[in-house]
Amino acid sequence: MRKPDSAAANIRLKKGLWSPEEDEKLMRYMLSNGQGCWTDIARNAGLLRCGKSCRLRWINYLRPDLKRGAFSPQEERLILHLHSLLGNRWSQIAARLPGRTDNEIKNLWNSSLKKRLKNHSNISSPNPSESSELRSSNSFGELTENIIPTHEHKHNNVMNMFMKSSSFSCSTSMSTPSMFLQNYIPCDPFPTLLDNDGYNMVGGAMEEGYYGDYSRTIFEPRGLVRDNYDFSHLPPLANGDIIEEIKVPSINIKENNQNNIEELNNDCFDYNNEMSFKAEGIFGNNYQTELQENSKIGGWDLDGFILDFQMD
DNA sequence: AATCATGACAACCGCGCGCGA
DNA sequence: ATCGCGCGCGGTTGTCATGAT
Numbered sequence: 206m207r208k209p210d211s212a213a214a215n216i217r218l219k220k221g222l223w224s225p226e227e228d229e230k231l232m233r234y235m236l237s238n239g240q241g242c243w244t245d246i247a248r249n250a251g252l253l254r255c256g257k258s259c260r261l262r263w264i265n266y267l268r269p270d271l272k273r274g275a276f277s278p279q280e281e282r283l284i285l286h287l288h289s290l291l292g293n294r295w296s297q298i299a300a301r302l303p304g305r306t307d308n309e310i311k312n313l314w315n316s317s318l319k320k321r322l323k324n325h326s327n328i329s330s331p332n333p334s335e336s337s338e339l340r341s342s343n344s345f346g347e348l349t350e351n352i353i354p355t356h357e358h359k360h361n362n363v364m365n366m367f368m369k370s371s372s373f374s375c376s377t378s379m380s381t382p383s384m385f386l387q388n389y390i391p392c393d394p395f396p397t398l399l400d401n402d403g404y405n406m407v408g409g410a411m412e413e414g415y416y417g418d419y420s421r422t423i424f425e426p427r428g429l430v431r432d433n434y435d436f437s438h439l440p441p442l443a444n445g446d447i448i449e450e451i452k453v454p455s456i457n458i459k460e461n462n463q464n465n466i467e468e469l470n471n472d473c474f475d476y477n478n479e480m481s482f483k484a485e486g487i488f489g490n491n492y493q494t495e496l497q498e499n500s501k502i503g504g505w506d507l508d509g510f511i512l513d514f515q516m517d
Numbered sequence: 518a519a520t521c522a523t524g525a526c527a528a529c530c531g532c533g534c535g536c537g538a
Numbered sequence: 539a540t541c542g543c544g545c546g547c548g549g550t551t552g553t554c555a556t557g558a559t
Contacts, residue, residue: 222527222553242544256544261528264546296547308527311548316525 219253223262227252231259232267265308272304276313284310285318 219227234250243256252259276284280302287298295307295314302310 220529244544257530257546258528260545265527293548307547312526315549316523 218255218258220258223266227254228262228267231262235263235267236269261308265306270304271306276305280305281313281318284313288314288318 230250230252231246234246238246238249240246243260245256247254247256247259250259254262283302284298287301291297293311293314295311299305299307299310
């Protein structure tokens with residue numbers, strides 16, 4: 206049997222909304238003393254609150270690194286996408302949206318996104334041949350059209366994307382972040398490439414490369430974040446393009462997971478050194494298992510699909 | 518102007534987990 | 539091995555603001 210906070214057993218603790226004075230006390234204490242045992246923090250800061258309440262107030266409201274204001278459409282897209290992968294694991298979703306809290310995301314989902322998603326699915330036809338039109342014609346389309354519903358649509362025909370025509374041969378310099386980025390094949394942040402079912406194929410890369418804002422999304426392994434990157438001078442991918450060569454940091458695959466959730470949770474790559482490889486332009490749906498460090502053959506999961514590649 | 522409905526946000530609650538005694 | 543405690547998470551409820559009737 207669980208006991209209540211020891212302090213709560215002795216003192217009548219305050220509940221409900223926080224006053225500005227309480228915020229001030231907690232803020233001042235946290236900034237000068239840092240995080241510790243929340244029960245102690247509550248007591249030492251002179252607050253008649255339980256530690257749990259203080260923790261919640263700090264994490265969800267007072268923390269200096271919180272991003273205030275409404276969610277951007279890009280953030281909403283990301284939440285939808287991550288929710289399709291992770292379900293109601295709000296803390297894990299929040300971990301991929303800097304400055305946002307799990308509570309905030311949960312509230313957004315419950316008050317807004319869930320209803321919109323439901324409306325969207327009611328409108329959408331189960332017939333895939335109709336879904337493309339519907340996506341662009343209903344109010345929810347703007348949120349979903351760039352996202353592959355991971356567990357629902359793993360098409361074989363994705364293999365036809367990027368397999369023809371133009372190629373990219375990228376430089377190897379990487380002394381600055383912007384130069385470094387030239388080693389990546391850029392994607393239109395909101396691409397229009399659609400497969401036969403109307404799902405956007407480039408969007409699938411977002412799971413791997415995304416960690417902040419879709420405008421930064423480039424075709425890259427999971428976890429890389431590059432701010433303020435200007436795509437305008439780079440050749441856009443077009444329908445049917447082939448990815449001939451991509452230069453990326455060396456990829457040391459520490460472990461391989463076949464589970465999307467684990468993929469997101471585990472930092473599988475080491476980006477310390479750059480290495481180029483040939484991307485053969487093939488999207489395969491077979492996982493490369495037991496990849497070893499310095500392996501010449503590899504691949505990474507792009508929203509459930511594997512881009513196979515071979516090291517130079 | 519008053520009432521009601523709705524949405525957004527804030528906070529609470531209960532549970533499970535990890536850790537140290 | 540067990541217990542107590544703190545913490546984090548996800549579900550739920552409470553509160554307030556705003557718009558519609």
